[in-house]
Amino acid sequence: MLVSVSQGSHKANAEEIAAFEVKLLGDAYRPRFSEIRWHTAYDDGLVKVGSNSFMPWMGEKGFYLACGSLEPHYFAGVTGAHKTLTVGVWSYDSLQQNHAGSMHPGSGGMQLEGNPVYEGFAAAIEELKADGCQLLVVNQLICNGATCGVFSGDPIGALHDGIPLVTKCFAATVSGGPVDLVIAEMDAPLNRDLYQADKGIKNTEFVVRDGGVILLEATC
Numbered sequence: 001m002l003v004s005v006s007q008g009s010h011k012a013n014a015e016e017i018a019a020f021e022v023k024l025l026g027d028a029y030r031p032r033f034s035e036i037r038w039h040t041a042y043d044d045g046l047v048k049v050g051s052n053s054f055m056p057w058m059g060e061k062g063f064y065l066a067c068g069s070l071e072p073h074y075f076a077g078v079t080g081a082h083k084t085l086t087v088g089v090w091s092y093d094s095l096q097q098n099h100a101g102s103m104h105p106g107s108g109g110m111q112l113e114g115n116p117v118y119e120g121f122a123a124a125i126e127e128l129k130a131d132g133c134q135l136l137v138v139n140q141l142i143c144n145g146a147t148c149g150v151f152s153g154d155p156i157g158a159l160h161d162g163i164p165l166v167t168k169c170f171a172a173t174v175s176g177g178p179v180d181l182v183i184a185e186m187d188a189p190l191n192r193d194l195y196q197a198d199k200g201i202k203n204t205e206f207v208v209r210d211g212g213v214i215l216l217e218a219t220c
Helices: 014-025 092-103 116-130 155-170
Strands: 002-006 035-039 047-049 052-054 063-069 071-073 077-079 134-143 146-153 179-185 208-217
Touching (some): 014 035, 077 155, 116 155, 146 155
Parallel strands (some): 063 134
Antiparallel strands (some): 047 052
């Protein structure tokens, strides 16, 4: 069995990689897997599948199991294992072309229909299938430290199966129009630095009136 850790445009150092592998896979993880490969969008030797470039393993027309978590994403709509199979293993050029859609008015938290970022993921998954890839995902939904649901199967089907529970756990209705003040309190791991804590702004800014205030609380 081959294991890929999909980093997208993020990078981890050797110490972080070693600690993560032991934490995720256990002390005896090495004999269980023939290879563990950490992919970044800057790797050499990427392969073209459809309209995007992927890490080489995605061009081998094999069986792929992607693991992810379901939660709102401020421009991709909802995050999940469908992103592991796309953004996580794309080239930087493919990632850039897709994320340019984050400036489109159709992109936003919990927004899938008409969202060019999400639609780019869905199109890329169909291209992988057409190339002979067998794709399966497992998505967990964790809220307040507890696993509230698990959704598996087709990458896009499992995503949509989980949307009602994502909405129940993470979405709220604000009545009476835009508000004067939002207090965004960030919990771990999103409170570890400003790059992550920025989601507290992006996920709430659309309910604050022009000239209103967002108070962001994060340890950083």
